[in-house]
Amino acid sequence: MGRVACGSAGLLALALLAACSGSGAGGAGSKPVAMAGGARGASVGFSPADKAAGVPTDQTVLVSAHGGKLKSVQVDGGKAGSLDGVLSADGTRWRSVGTARPGAAYTVTAVAVDAAGKESESRSTFSTVKGGKTFDIENLTPNRDDTGLTVGVGMPVMITFDQPIADRVAVERNLLIHSSKPVEGAWHWFDSTHVDFRPQTYWPAHTKVRVEANLAGVRGGPGMHGKRDVKLDFKIGRSQITKGSTDDHVLTVRRDGKRIRTMLMSAGQGGQxxxxxxxxxxxxMSREPVTVMVSPGIGPGSAGYYRLTVYNTVRISNSGEYVHSAPWSVGSQGNSNVSHGCVNISPGNAAWFIKNTLIGDPIIITGSPRKLEPTNGWGHWQENWKQWLKWSSLKASPTITLP
Structure with missing residues (x-):
């Protein structure tokens, strides 16, 4: 995610520093600040300049007072809504936060007070670049349907857009992660429609998390802007990490560092x-009471074909791997690998495991010659931190602390 200070005081400090720069050379942000106000009272400067047109939606609105202080500033866009802002500690500078809407006309009204206490009102208007195609969030995970919004310590935040994003920097800097405990993390673009966030290390247990995708009006590419803002709150549950070895044939479950269950297992048999x-x-990735499993790429009547109805399954990849009940392999569990690639455990252990697993719980398997690919399901933790940051537009930053 973008560089965001931890805590509101740090956020204000960054905001005021950002007020020193425009949105880019050649645009409305490159014009000088326009001054308004009477000769005797405080004068007020505006950027964008009065009557500016084609202003980028992500350009910051700046208001400054000279010879006095700002008492109030309002930026009204009519049906497009208003823009909030922050005032500097000395009361002489104001900057907007958020993004304007495309194709909208805004009126900036500022009330300033001079050294003698006299108030004066100044106004300026500007219009934003015309609207065109929009983009929206097609899917945001975790979601209530899958998780009940309490998830495991390995859970990433995953966003899928309905249109390819060309301006990844503009979008990423408007994707904010707030947390109740300090976390260092970053966004990672898997492709032009899919960006995910994960911490550098697992989430601290019992952390509250808020996702703010402040994308309404944000430029996603030439002639394309965000359709709306999206927010999501979820919680990290207890820390539960399961580890198993295809050599030792044992799964061990630890909760908050304490071993709470050991289960015999049988893994993939390899072979032809x-x-x-x-x-x-x-x-x-999911908890399924019943799953029908079919041999991949092998049809009925061919050697190696299977079709099985399996109970109490926990999915761990997109390539069809589950931890599940396998009464037919109980005799091999704990001593040999006989499965088609899943982790077989006894019916009793499977009933316990599905009940005690949260979506996003890490399940770590070792000993197999085949490695989990980072894009195979939620294989986010297969990339080390340096690899993860390689596909982030704005690199790592701390999350914003929840109030």
């Missing part, structure tokens, strides 16, 4: 069809 369970840091 290369039915290997992948090694790596998996995340619990």
């Amino acid at each position: 069809w290369k039915y290997y369970t992948t090694s790596g840091v998996h995340l619990a």
Whole structure:
């Protein structure tokens, strides 16, 4: 995510520093500040300048008082709504926060007070670049349907857009993560429609998280702007990490550092069809009471074909890997690998595991010659921090502390 200071005081400090720069050379932001006000009272400067047209939606509105202080500033866009802002500690500078709407006309009204206490009102108008195509968030994970919004310590924030994003910097700097405990994290673009956030290390247990996608009016590419703002609140549950080895044939579950259950397991048998369970840091992706599993790429009547109805399954990849009940392999669990790539455990253990697993819980498997790919399901933790940052437009930053 973009560089964001921890805490409101730091945020204000960054805001005032940002007021020193425009939105880019050649645009409305490059014009000088226009001054208004009487000769005797405080004078007020505006940027964009009065009657400026084609102003980029992400350009900051700046208001400054000379010979006095600002008492109030309002930026009214009619049906497009208003823009909020922050005032400097000395009362002489104001800057907007958020993004204007495309194709809208705004009126800036500022009331200043001079040294003698005399008030004066000044106004300026500007219009933003015309609107065109819009983009929206097609999917935001975690979501209430899948998780109940309490998730495991490995849970990433995943956003899918309905249009390809060309201006990734503009979009990413408007994706904010707030948390109740300090976390260092970053966004990662997997492609032009898919950006995810994860911390450098697992989330602290029992952390409250808020996602703010402040995208209304944000430029996503030439002639394309964000359709709306989206917010999501969720919680991190207890820390539960499951580890298993295809060599030792045992799964161990630790909750908040304490071992709470040991389960015998059987993993992928390998062989002719290369039915290997992948090694790596998996995340619990779904909990399914019943799953029908079919052999990948092998049809009915062919050697190696199977179609099984399986119970109490926890999905751990997109390539069809689950931790699930396997009464037929109980005799092999704990001593050999006989599965088609899933992690087989007993019916009793599977019933316990699905009940005690949260979406986003890490499930770490070692010993297999096949590695989990970062794009195979939620394989986000397969990339080290340096690799993760490589595909971030704004690199790492601390989350904003929740009030």
